[in-house]
Each structure stands twice: as C-alpha cells, then as structure tokens.
Amino acid sequence: MFQMKTTTNRLILIIVGAVLVSCSAGKDDPGKEYAPNMYHSVAYEPLKQIKDKDAGNWVSSLDDGLGEYYSSNPNNPNEMNMRVPPANTVRRSKNGDLPYRIPKDSLAYAAANVKSPIGNTQEIVDAGKLLYTRFCTHCHGDTGQGDGAVGQAFGGVPVYNSAALKDVSEGHIYHVITVGKGRMGAHASQLSPEERWKIVRYVQTLQKQ
Amino acid sequence: MSIKQLAAKLTKNLTVLPLVFFLSLASVSAQGTDSLSTDQAVIDAGASLFRQNCASCHKVKERYIGPALEGVYDRRTLPQIIAFVKNSSKEIQSGDPYLVALYEEYNKLEMTAFDFFDDEQIVSIISYVKAEAEKEPEAVVVGDPNDPNTSGAGISTGYLNAILVGLVIVLILILIVLMLIVTVLQRYLNQKELDEDDKEILASPFNFEALLKNKATIGVLAFIFMAIVLKTVIDGAYNIGVQEGYAPTQPIAFSHKIHAGDFQIDCNYCHTGVRKSKNANIPSPNICMNCHNPNDGILKDSPEIKKIFAAVDNNAPIEWVRVHNLPDLAYFNHAQHVEVGNIECQTCHGPIEEMDVVRQHSNLTMGWCIDCHRKTDINTQGNAYYDKLVELHKEQSKEPMKVEDIGGLECSKCHY
Numbered sequence: 215m216f217q218m219k220t221t222t223n224r225l226i227l228i229i230v231g232a233v234l235v236s237c238s239a240g241k242d243d244p245g246k247e248y249a250p251n252m253y254h255s256v257a258y259e260p261l262k263q264i265k266d267k268d269a270g271n272w273v274s275s276l277d278d279g280l281g282e283y284y285s286s287n288p289n290n291p292n293e294m295n296m297r298v299p300p301a302n303t304v305r306r307s308k309n310g311d312l313p314y315r316i317p318k319d320s321l322a323y324a325a326a327n328v329k330s331p332i333g334n335t336q337e338i339v340d341a342g343k344l345l346y347t348r349f350c351t352h353c354h355g356d357t358g359q360g361d362g363a364v365g366q367a368f369g370g371v372p373v374y375n376s377a378a379l380k381d382v383s384e385g386h387i388y389h390v391i392t393v394g395k396g397r398m399g400a401h402a403s404q405l406s407p408e409e410r411w412k413i414v415r416y417v418q419t420l421q422k423q
Numbered sequence: 424m425s426i427k428q429l430a431a432k433l434t435k436n437l438t439v440l441p442l443v444f445f446l447s448l449a450s451v452s453a454q455g456t457d458s459l460s461t462d463q464a465v466i467d468a469g470a471s472l473f474r475q476n477c478a479s480c481h482k483v484k485e486r487y488i489g490p491a492l493e494g495v496y497d498r499r500t501l502p503q504i505i506a507f508v509k510n511s512s513k514e515i516q517s518g519d520p521y522l523v524a525l526y527e528e529y530n531k532l533e534m535t536a537f538d539f540f541d542d543e544q545i546v547s548i549i550s551y552v553k554a555e556a557e558k559e560p561e562a563v564v565v566g567d568p569n570d571p572n573t574s575g576a577g578i579s580t581g582y583l584n585a586i587l588v589g590l591v592i593v594l595i596l597i598l599i600v601l602m603l604i605v606t607v608l609q610r611y612l613n614q615k616e617l618d619e620d621d622k623e624i625l626a627s628p629f630n631f632e633a634l635l636k637n638k639a640t641i642g643v644l645a646f647i648f649m650a651i652v653l654k655t656v657i658d659g660a661y662n663i664g665v666q667e668g669y670a671p672t673q674p675i676a677f678s679h680k681i682h683a684g685d686f687q688i689d690c691n692y693c694h695t696g697v698r699k700s701k702n703a704n705i706p707s708p709n710i711c712m713n714c715h716n717p718n719d720g721i722l723k724d725s726p727e728i729k730k731i732f733a734a735v736d737n738n739a740p741i742e743w744v745r746v747h748n749l750p751d752l753a754y755f756n757h758a759q760h761v762e763v764g765n766i767e768c769q770t771c772h773g774p775i776e777e778m779d780v781v782r783q784h785s786n787l788t789m790g791w792c793i794d795c796h797r798k799t800d801i802n803t804q805g806n807a808y809y810d811k812l813v814e815l816h817k818e819q820s821k822e823p824m825k826v827e828d829i830g831g832l833e834c835s836k837c838h839y
Contacts, residue, residue: 228652238659238662238663238665238668239662239665239666239667239668239669239783240668240669241669241670241671241672242670242671242672243669244666244669244671244748245662245663245664245665245666245669246663246664247663247664247750248663248664252750252751252752253664253748253750253751253752254751255751256751259751260702261702261704261705261745262745262748263742291738292739292740294740347689348689348691348692349689349691349692351687351689352686352687352688352689352692360479362687363685363686363687364686364687364688364714367686367721368714368721369479369480369487369488370479370480370487370488370532371479372479372535373475373476373479375475376475376476377475377476377537377539377540378476378535378537378539396532396533397488397532397716397719398713399709399712399713399714399716400709400713401713403695403707403709403710404692404695404710
C-alpha cells in the first residue's frame, strides 16, 4: 500500500512538472499567467489589440459574453484601439506651433520667408547635435558629408558644405526636414517643430565647416 | 584618318550630303571631347568638384541615382552639358526629347541647379569623368579557393548538437543489442550439459536483478530522479507569467539586425515616443517609407516591403505582434528611464542590434526591476531638480544616491 502511494505521488509530481514546463514562454508562445484578470487591461490599450472575442473566455469574470483577453474597439476603423484625431483639428502644443502648410514644391518661397523662432546659443546647437545624431547621421553622416551607412546604400545624399548647399538659408533647411526633398522623406511626424529648428542650428554649423 | 578628320573633310565637300548627315553625330561628339582637358591639374580639380557635388547622385561607370556619366561627352555636346548642369529643369522644359526621356526614366527626379559653377569648372568635372572612364578596370582580387578561411564555414552549434544526440542514440542501441546477445547466450548455455566449473562461471557474472533490488541503488536512483523532478517543478512554477525568450513571428520579416546593427539607425528614429512618452511606439509606415518608398526606395520589389505599401493602400494597420507584455498591474514609463535615467535600450532589451527576430531578453519580473533600482546610481549632475535631494541624502548616508533612495521601491510608484 505504501509503495503504491509513493508511486502515485511521484506520478503526480512528474505530471505537474511536465505541465509547468509547458507554461514557460517559447518562440511563438507567450506562456501561461498566474492571474490573467490582472494581466490584461480592461481599458483600451493603445499598442495592443486582440480581435478574438472568445480569447480568455475560460477565465472571464465579466457578464458581457466577451473573453477576458478581448481588447478591440468595434466602433473604430479596423477595430483599432487608437483613434485618428478628428478632422480639421490641430494639435495643441506648448509653443503654440501650427501645422506647416507650405507645400513641398515651394522650397524657394520657404527658403526666403521661413524664419527660425529660436535663438542660436551653444545649448541649442548642442541639443541639435544630439537630435542630429539620432535622426540624421545614418544617412547624412557624422559631419554632413553624406557618408552615413544608410546614405551609402540609399544614394543621393548631398554634402552640406558643398558649393550648392553651404549658403542655403535656415528656412530652406527647415523646409527640407519638414516636407522632404528629392529622395529624402518628410520628417515632421518624427520631430516636433522645435526639435527641427534645433537640428537646423546644428546643420548650419556643418555647412560652414 | 580619324573619324573627326574624315568628318571635317566631308563637311567641306557638300556634294556628299547624305554621308554628312550620317556622320554628324560622330562629328558633334568629337567637338565635345575636343575641348576636354587631359591635363592632370584640371582632372584633379574636377575630381574634387565631382566628389563634393556630384558623387552623391552619380557614379562614373554605374547607374546610381542619376545615370552613369561615362560617355556623356559622346552623347551630348559640351554646351548642352554645361546648360544642363547649370539649370536642368529649364533644359527639360525646353522639350529636348532626349532629356525628357531621361527625366521620365529617373522617376522625374530633378537635378539640383549648379548655377554657381563656371564653364571651366564643368569642363574640369567632365574631363575627370572621361579620365576615370578610360582607366583600366582594376584587377578584381578573387579569393584563393584553396584557402580554408574562405571556403569552409564554421560548423554551427545546431549541427554539433544533432551529432551528439545521434551518437547517444547509437550508443544506447549498441547497449540494447549487447544485452540481448548476453541473454540469448545465457539461455543457450543453460540448455547445454556443462561441467561444474563452467556453470559457476555462467552464474557468477553480474546479477542485474540483484543490483536493481539493492536498497542503496534504489535509494540513490530515486533521490536523483526526485531531485530532477522537483527542480523542474520549481523552475516551471517560477516561469509562469514570465515571458523571457518569447520571440513571436511578425507579419513582416523586419530585422533589427539589419536596421539597427548593420545600418546603425538610432532606435529613436523609428521608436519616436521612447524619449517623450510611456510607450516607445511602433513606427507608422511613413517612417518605413522614408527609405522604402514605392517609387525608388530600397528593396521596393521585395514581397516583405510590398506588405507596407499594401497596408498604406488599404488604409489598414500592420498587425505587429507585441513582444513585451508587461502585466496591466504594473506601470512602466519609457521616457522616465531613457530620457531622464539615460538607460541604454540594450540594458533591458538585450543585444537588439543582433536580433533578426526580436526576443524578450529580460524576464521583466518585479525582482528584476527592484534589483536594478537598488543597484543603479542616479546621475544628478547638472540637474537642479536633484540638488536638495542629494543634500538630504548626504546627511544620512555616505553611499551614492540610488534609485531606491528617491522612492524607487515604493509600491505605488508602479502599482496603482
């Protein structure tokens, strides 16, 4: 009888072990969780979406008939949790910046008329350099020679201190960062207007090197 | 007699008009090359101008962003070249069919107007191009096929593991076969008439059953077995809710190794929120298309890149699979750690620049968070916010101020 009991105990342990091993995460499997109700947000998460209405049904404590893990907003396009800003509205920013409306092909106009709202202190140039290394170096290179790793593969990256570019105005540089030019794309979605102006200040030092 | 001399002679003789017409192209090109210089000083000046102003879009012998410049002095006259370099869009608008075709072929990409060049500078550039084009191609160094360094690649660890497993299986099979042979032999000998001595020998070797029934053996084996099982159970229990190693297949085979590793694109370029908000953010397709644009972008014909264009065309999101699923019960803020704390992305995300498929590197357990909050010094230099805190801290302790000293272990900092 005793023998029998230990055998059963061992068997149970082995089975528990095997089950637990299958709980850990792997290639495509996120693994199991202790308290799913506390792991999965009830509120809409911007960077998460689970469209399956039955996901986590077995653990659901709600009466809405939806699974615990279900996280989608059926009222949005593609059931997304994030919403597009309402039409005809602009973002309200700290500096009161309004969207840049000058079209891409009006480079000459922008070059002559767009003026920087920020100063030209060493702090601003340093901040611009930091932003430049994060957002520009991979194409334009450390010193604006067009020799960044991506620039070499992509091609068409000009030299800042070349005769064609060494004298272009701050408005020209700001316009190109904001809406793009030639093969360069618009970078307005990645950088705020203030950040773009800081980069302009640093690029101006590279023009004159 | 050179073509040029022939052409010159023929031009004088107007009676052979059809031939003149036929050779006019050659004659024009001859005019172009004629004014080019072979003087080394001029070529050097042209080389430097070329590197500064032209090399970003043109190569001498290969098509790049613009056409290869080799032979441009044969295709066009020098005045045509000079006019085009100084103001390309004006020349295209004049309707020259050659230029219009070129403009269309290169995705309507306009060349910058180099109106600050004088004619001599442009001539020097073209002289450089001609000199470069006429250079003998450099001998390509081909790797020695007998060189073991180039021919044989290293054996992968996966391959070695397979060999090891194979060997173990073979050894086990040999053991089973040997045991079978022993049994068969024993049975065979038992049936035979043997003398006393032989019987003793037959009975003496190693009694497997006795060994198995020996209490010490059973004890040791049972202990080892139970220890392994217990360890597995405890490890398994600790692993519940820990997603370390999770590396889901993504809808587009994006590789961080190529982008962040080989091409050294800063993480912040795509993950625009990482210094500004709680979330690092997944880039929207317009950021991908800064390099991978459908007109003339890198790899625009790749099926994986085409998935980006399809998403834009259908106005549908790319459904990336989230890798780091921090439980809803814990709060984490990227801006706080990256912008204020100056923590490198790799501290938590591991060698992301070496990953083709992103894998959750850290276990993201509370113990892991707390451990870092206990060990990490706060960089208070040049930040007036910390001045009074540092003063208060110095009164009580000689140790540098850690995250835990400013509330990094408070429950409600992360759980609320």
